[in-house]
Amino acid sequence: MNQGCEHIDNMRDKIDPPNIQECEKCKSEGINWIALRMCLTCGHIGCCDSSTGLHARRHFEESKHPVMIEVPNKSWRWCYEHKQYG
Numbered sequence: 001m002n003q004g005c006e007h008i009d010n011m012r013d014k015i016d017p018p019n020i021q022e023c024e025k026c027k028s029e030g031i032n033w034i035a036l037r038m039c040l041t042c043g044h045i046g047c048c049d050s051s052t053g054l055h056a057r058r059h060f061e062e063s064k065h066p067v068m069i070e071v072p073n074k075s076w077r078w079c080y081e082h083k084q085y086g
């Protein structure tokens with residue numbers, strides 16, 4: 001399944017989602033988000049690609065942290081670099 005992406009397997013569940021789950025940047029900009037994603041490298045919470053702010057993607061672009069996970073259910077992961085689910 002994860003051929004070509006070593007990131008997702010390397011980062012499986014190393015970080016637990018924080019208790020407060022909101023996109024801080026959306027909050028400070030006064031916009032709404034649709035769903036949240038958590039960076040598996042540092043625990044940053046940002047909004048998904050369907051949200052106006054795209055803050056999870058912006059976090060990847062700024063930090064190069066490749067893998068995020070759907071929160072709060074942790075049902076799937078996404079590698080921005082390889083553009084694949086895991």
Ligand SMILES: [Zn+2]
Binds near residue numbers: 005006007079
């Ligand atoms: Zn990858």
Ligand SMILES: [Zn+2]
Binds near residue numbers: 024025
């Ligand atoms: Zn946001």
Ligand SMILES: [Zn+2]
Binds near residue numbers: 059
């Ligand atoms: Zn990060």
